[in-house]
Amino acid sequence: MENEKDAVQWLQDVIRIESVNENETQVALYIKNLLDEAGIENELVEYAPGRDNLIATLKKGNRNKVLGLSGHMDVVPIGDKTWTHAPFGGEEVDGKIYGRGSSDMKSGLMPMVAALINVKKNDVPFNGTIKLIATVAEEVGLKGSEELTKQGYADDLTALAISEPTVNVPFAYYKGVLRIRLTTTGKAADSAHPENGVNAVEHMRYYLKRYRKEIASAIPEYDDGQLGTATISLNVVNGGTEINQVPEQCIAEIEVRTVPSLHNKKEEFLAEFRTLADSVAREVENFKMDIECFVDNAPVNTNYRDPFVWQAAQAARRPVSPIALPGCTDGSSFTQAGDFPIVIMGCGWGAHYTDEYVPVSSYLSGITIYERLIRSYLSED
Numbered sequence: 001m002e003n004e005k006d007a008v009q010w011l012q013d014v015i016r017i018e019s020v021n022e023n024e025t026q027v028a029l030y031i032k033n034l035l036d037e038a039g040i041e042n043e044l045v046e047y048a049p050g051r052d053n054l055i056a057t058l059k060k061g062n063r064n065k066v067l068g069l070s071g072h073m074d075v076v077p078i079g080d081k082t083w084t085h086a087p088f089g090g091e092e093v094d095g096k097i098y099g100r101g102s103s104d105m106k107s108g109l110m111p112m113v114a115a116l117i118n119v120k121k122n123d124v125p126f127n128g129t130i131k132l133i134a135t136v137a138e139e140v141g142l143k144g145s146e147e148l149t150k151q152g153y154a155d156d157l158t159a160l161a162i163s164e165p166t167v168n169v170p171f172a173y174y175k176g177v178l179r180i181r182l183t184t185t186g187k188a189a190d191s192a193h194p195e196n197g198v199n200a201v202e203h204m205r206y207y208l209k210r211y212r213k214e215i216a217s218a219i220p221e222y223d224d225g226q227l228g229t230a231t232i233s234l235n236v237v238n239g240g241t242e243i244n245q246v247p248e249q250c251i252a253e254i255e256v257r258t259v260p261s262l263h264n265k266k267e268e269f270l271a272e273f274r275t276l277a278d279s280v281a282r283e284v285e286n287f288k289m290d291i292e293c294f295v296d297n298a299p300v301n302t303n304y305r306d307p308f309v310w311q312a313a314q315a316a317r318r319p320v321s322p323i324a325l326p327g328c329t330d331g332s333s334f335t336q337a338g339d340f341p342i343v344i345m346g347c348g349w350g351a352h353y354t355d356e357y358v359p360v361s362s363y364l365s366g367i368t369i370y371e372r373l374i375r376s377y378l379s380e381d
Contacts, residue, residue: 004364011097013090015089015090019075020078022050024053028053031056040116051136056132063127065128067131068160068334069161070145074136085098097357104164115370124374126379149333159340163346164329171320172302172306174329175259177257178266178269179295180292180294187246201250207287211276222261233255234252260301299332347362
């Protein structure tokens with residue numbers, strides 16, 4: 001980076017924009033201004049009012065290789081715990097920049113922006129296209145990347161790097177996510193006369209008892225080696241409103257972290273929940289259940305030996321991780337656009353914690369890493 005002070009200021013500025021699951025347009029406009037000043041073509045793509053994705057492209061030569069560089073602009077809420085440093089202050093203290101999004105993942109996105117600007121200003125030789133994709137609503141279901149994929153913005157990608165926090169270690173795979181909502185519907189009644197009602201909580205309890213034996217217990221059978229086994233977790237159960245009333249509704253939400261062998265059979269897997277509901281309905285009078293899969297994010301499983309993975313490792317001067325990244329990323333959406341390698345690699349070290357921070361040195365290293373990756377993947381050869 002020609003001017004490291006400017007790069008640090010850029011990160012501090014975007015951390016100070018409170019893009020908590022909204023307001024990403026202000027981040028996009030800040031980045032757009034930097035790109036406009038550098039003469040880099042870019043556009044805003046609206047997802048919702050105040051929530052604009054940003055796409056920027058820099059092309060040289062005539063080769064059809066397109067390197068995608070992607071990061072999200074939204075952040076999670078600051079939580080209930082007290083922060084030592086202002087959560088949207090962007091303070092630099094003892095070589096660290098603090099603030100919500102400093103690690104996840106504005107310090108991942110801004111090195112990509114800085115690298116793109118450096119390549120343009122320094123007339124770095126390359127042959128192909130660099131496409132910067134800054135997304136909205138990643139933290140609430142990958143909605144921005146999902147919409148961009150539907151609109152064709154990822155159709156031309158031949159490789160993609162996503163800058164989630166990994167301490168600059170490249171990851172080639174991570175599990176997908178299915179989130180399933182079960183809703184039992186009964187009939188409210190005064191608890192003095194429960195026989196006049198239909199207890200939705202009791203019906204859910206009966207269903208979940210069988211679910212544990214007949215569905216959850218079989219999840220470890222889905223084992224994909226490097227990605228490990230699929231997992232399933234019952235995480236939310238809500239039912240009833242008053243202590244003196246038979247509950248007419250109960251909701252349970254289940255999260256499944258999928259591997260390809262399960263995700264490729266997801267329709268059959270989801271059918272197991274409906275088959276079980278039909279079975280319970282034959283045993284339990286007035287049993288009614290709705291089943292909804294409200295999040296469906298595919299796993300990413302790039303070949304460990306793909307040349308792009310090793311180019312990323314060489315750029316980062318780090319070995320490729322032999323394990324799967326535990327979280328989910330926008331890559332799940334972009335995989336729907338085609339078959340191309342995806343690497344997850346960013347300079348932060350964690351996500352969603354109080355007093356979130358990124359070391360300045362790691363952040364600046366991220367700029368160099370992405371410049372190296374651009375040079376190697378889009379080499380003139």
